[in-house]
Amino acid sequence: MTLLVHVLACAFGLGSWVAVNGLWVELPLIVNTLPEGWELPSYLTVIIQLANLGPLLVTVMHKACPGRLKEHLVIYGILSVGVLSCILLAFFWDKTTIVAGASRSTAFFIITFFLSLVDCTSSVTFLPFMMQLPAKYITTYFIGEGLSGFIPGVVALAQGVGIAKCVNSSQTAGNHTGGSIWSLHTMYLPPNFSTEVFFFFLAAMMCVSLAAFVALKTLPLAFALSTENLVPDTVASISSGLDNPGAETDGECVKCQAEGAAQTSPRPKHSMYQLTFIYFLVVWVNAATNGLLPSVQTYSCMPYGNLAYHLSAALASVANPVACTIAMFFQNRSLVFLGVLTTLGTGFGSYNMAMAAMSPCPLLQGSVAGETIIVLSWLLFTGTLSYVKVMVGVILRDRSHSALVWCGAAAQTGSLVGSVTMFPLVNVYRLFKSGDFCNTECPL
Known part of the structure; x- marks a missing residue:
C-alpha cells in the first residue's frame, strides 16, 4: 500500500513542469522551423x-475566501487543459499567421501560454493537495517533479535534438582569381523522430499525472487514508520528521495516537526572522534555478561544444530527482545548513x-x-539548490x-523576478554573445 501511494505521488508530480521543460529541451529543433528563430526563447520567457x-488568482482566492x-x-x-494543449501543440506548433506584415507563430504562442498556465498554477495547487497525505509522501512528489524535467530531457537526447557537426564548405572567391575559400560551418543532423511525436509523448506524461491524481483521490478511501485520518497523522508526523510510525496500525489506533500527539507535540514554531529567511531561500533558489541561470545556459555551455x-x-535534470531522493x-x-x-x-x-x-x-575553452x-x-x-527546495518545502509543509x-507563491515570485531581470540583459542590452563553435577563434 505504501509503495503504491509513493508511486502515485511520484507520477502525480510528473505533471508539474513537464510541458515547459519539454518545450525548452525541444527548442534546438523548433527554432529551425519557426520564423522567430533564436529569438524564440525570449518570447517564451515573457509568455x-x-x-x-x-x-x-489562486493565491488571492485563498486569501480573500479561505477554505x-x-x-x-x-x-x-489544469491537468485536463495540459493534456489537450499538448495534443493541439502536436498538430499546430508549426502553423504561422501574418501579424503586422510579418510571419508569426501565433498558434505556438497561444498554446504555450495555456501550457505555462498549467505548470505555473501547479506550484500553488499540487503541494497543498499533498498536504492531505502523510508527510513522507511529499518528498516522493518532489522526485516526480524533478522527473518532469529529466524524462523529457532524456527523450530529447534520444531524439538527437541539436546534435551538430562541423563540415567544410567552399565559396567562390571572385571572377578574377577563380579560386575558392574553404570554411567550416555548423550543420545540424536530422532527429531520430519528429517534433510531433515528442509532443504526443508530453501529452502521455500529462495523462499519467492526471490518472495518478484520480487514484490518489479515490485510493485513500479504500486504504483508510481518508482526510479524517490523514490530518491527525499529519500532526503526529510533525514530531517525527518524515517518518510515520503509526502507519501499520488500524485507523482507530492511528486516530487515538494522533490525538495524544496533538496535545504533546505542537506544530514547529519559527520566529519572524526565521520565516523571513525561509521564504527568502524559496524566492532566491527559484529565481536562480528557474530564471537567472536557464536564460544563459546555452551561452555558458555551447562555447565548449555540443557534447558539453x-x-x-x-545531468542537471538528473541532479534534481537524485537530490530529492537523498532528501528522503x-x-x-537546520536553517544554518540550508543557508x-x-x-x-550560488x-x-x-x-x-x-x-x-x-x-x-x-x-579553458577547447580543453577537456x-x-x-x-x-x-x-x-x-x-x-544543491534542489535539495534546499525539498527541505524548505518539508519545513513549510x-x-x-x-x-x-x-511557498508556491514565493517560488513563482522568484521565478518571475529572475526571468524579468535576465530578459533585458539578454535581449535588449545584448550583454551575452553567442558564437559558432566551428568558426569562433579565441585568443590563447
Whole structure:
C-alpha cells in the first residue's frame, strides 16, 4: 500500500513542469522551423511569466475566501487543459499567421501560454493537495517533479535534438582569381523522430499525472487514508520528521495516537526572522534555478561544444530527482545548513554566469578540463539548490496548509523576478554573445 501511494505521488508530480521543460529541451529543433528563430526563447520567457496570472488568482482566492477554493477541482481542470494543449501543440506548433506584415507563430504562442498556465498554477495547487497525505509522501512528489524535467530531457537526447557537426564548405572567391575559400560551418543532423511525436509523448506524461491524481483521490478511501485520518497523522508526523510510525496500525489506533500527539507535540514554531529567511531561500533558489541561470545556459555551455551542452542539460535534470531522493533518506532541516548549501549552490551558479558573460571565449575553452568543469558546475548547482527546495518545502509543509500555498507563491515570485531581470540583459542590452563553435577563434 505504501509503495503504491509513493508511486502515485511520484507520477502525480510528473505533471508539474513537464510541458515547459519539454518545450525548452525541444527548442534546438523548433527554432529551425519557426520564423522567430533564436529569438524564440525570449518570447517564451515573457509568455511563461504572463502565465503567473494563474497562481496569482489562486493565491488571492485563498486569501480573500479561505477554505472556499476547491483545489482538487482546480487540479482536475489544469491537468485536463495540459493534456489537450499538448495534443493541439502536436498538430499546430508549426502553423504561422501574418501579424503586422510579418510571419508569426501565433498558434505556438497561444498554446504555450495555456501550457505555462498549467505548470505555473501547479506550484500553488499540487503541494497543498499533498498536504492531505502523510508527510513522507511529499518528498516522493518532489522526485516526480524533478522527473518532469529529466524524462523529457532524456527523450530529447534520444531524439538527437541539436546534435551538430562541423563540415567544410567552399565559396567562390571572385571572377578574377577563380579560386575558392574553404570554411567550416555548423550543420545540424536530422532527429531520430519528429517534433510531433515528442509532443504526443508530453501529452502521455500529462495523462499519467492526471490518472495518478484520480487514484490518489479515490485510493485513500479504500486504504483508510481518508482526510479524517490523514490530518491527525499529519500532526503526529510533525514530531517525527518524515517518518510515520503509526502507519501499520488500524485507523482507530492511528486516530487515538494522533490525538495524544496533538496535545504533546505542537506544530514547529519559527520566529519572524526565521520565516523571513525561509521564504527568502524559496524566492532566491527559484529565481536562480528557474530564471537567472536557464536564460544563459546555452551561452555558458555551447562555447565548449555540443557534447558539453547536452551533458550539462541531461545531468542537471538528473541532479534534481537524485537530490530529492537523498532528501528522503538524509534530512537536515537546520536553517544554518540550508543557508550554507544555498551559498555553495550560488557559487556554482556564479561560475556558470561568469562563463556565459565571457562567451564566446570562456575559460579553458577547447580543453577537456574546461568541459568537465562546466558540466560539473551545472550538475552541482542544480543538485544543491534542489535539495534546499525539498527541505524548505518539508519545513513549510509541517507548519500549515497556508504556508505551502505561500511557498508556491514565493517560488513563482522568484521565478518571475529572475526571468524579468535576465530578459533585458539578454535581449535588449545584448550583454551575452553567442558564437559558432566551428568558426569562433579565441585568443590563447
